[in-house]
Amino acid sequence: MTDRGRGNNEQGLQEEFAQFSVGGQRVYGMLHRPPGASGAHGHPSVILLHGFTGSRTSDHRIFPLFSRLLAGRGVASLRFDFRGSGESQGDFSEMTVSREVEDTAAAFEYMRRQPDLDPERVMLLGFSMGGLVAALAAPQVRPHRLALWAPALPDLWLPMLRGGFLPATITDHGGWPLGREFLQEVTRTRPLDAAAGWGGEARVFHGDADRTCPPEWGVRYAQALHCDAVAIPGAGHTFDSLEQTELLFRETARFLTGQ
Template sequence: MERRVAFTNPHSEKLAGVFVDAGSEDVVILCHGYAATKDGFHLPAIAEALAQHGRSSLRFDFAGNGESEGQFSFGGYWREVEDLRAAVDFVRRELHKHVAAVVGHSKGGNVVLLYGSRYDDVPLIINVAGRGVMAKGIKERFGADILDQLAAAGAVEQAVKADGGRLIKYMLTKEAVEERMKMDMFAEAAKIKAEVLTIHGTADRVIPIEDGRAWDAHIPRHRLLEVEGGDHNFRAAPEHRQQVVAAIVAEVTAAAERRGSGAGKGEGVPDRQA
């Protein structure tokens, strides 16, 4: 059921993925967050649960992360959108299947939303704890004087602990921080025509629940599921993870039924090439 795959992004970097084949024509693409990998967060558990319900999935490492080629960096949201585009194309052209949904956690949540704003060709987007107000979180992560440091030096060396405990050293650049701070996620989200489910923990201290609640005012076809007491990674209690996994499976299944598509038939609205 599970096999390793690889495909290339527009920058000729090879991206590593895992395809879980449950026999369905529909495929759900799973996207990790900042300094994470395809086997981080709860992505393997989500893939397993989807397979148990007859749904295939593809999870992959963004460029510079995990087993994929490229250089790790902070920011680069639109570049990761193009990595996701490469994954969508791989499913269509190499696997000859349909993309039923894209799911992303944290930074990956932003990426799947941005994908929906640029490409209207996936019917369901699931945003798990993605950030709404992009100017926030910089000083909290890097220190109160980080903007002054970047203004003076242009770049500052940083280290982040990635999935598995591996320490990644990289250069945080003024351009990367400015790109994020100037990004208007709500304006981009307003362009999305797909159905969107946001899942957000009420006790998230990394990205507050207020960000999750704010999407309602900007995304036309949006629904919010609040996980009571859930933290950013939904690890405070086992039931939080279970609730997230179950909600994703239920939403994918319900969306397919609304489109008139069964698990193994892939008969719904065809993918539209943008």
């Protein structure tokens, strides 16, 4: 169930609007394809998962810029809005971690059906809450490689439980209608356990000045995944300088392309 509009950016890299259904709701995204022949097995690819209250562009366009860089290196990518976020259908009040894991699984099914893409080399990258979702989804979707950018832990949302109690209904989180079910579920998730049980190739990338998701969280993910943690010097949660972004892109691309 796909419906794509094709377009080319200024570098000649193919970019296609992508959509698929989950639970009767439409999920919208952008598929980036490398130029040129795909070879006998097809291009490798990576699915990008955005963070809490984010979208498929992410902060300072970090997702589309990285997708275009990867396409120039022969790696396709899909960046999409989770249901209830960005332009996808659904309401944010319905958003839960388990729903985002379902969206991730549907995205893998979508990518594994694409012509000229290798169904065995679909990778996964999650940023912030997307990193938590990626860790939980990995045992199910079996990515070829797993990359986490500044991954969140359930501790991030504990301050929202005033006095340790769940809100009775929807919480107004800066204009976002945050559902009670999300807070009830996210604090009970065990992303580190899921990461420890996965066993595939992984790498964690974390700013060493991150005050939203402390770098110690990245180290804990790396320990669970038995992989390296790459520190981005001076970087906060969203890697807010050109130098930091360049380093993040370079090191992540090296990992995803097996260099």
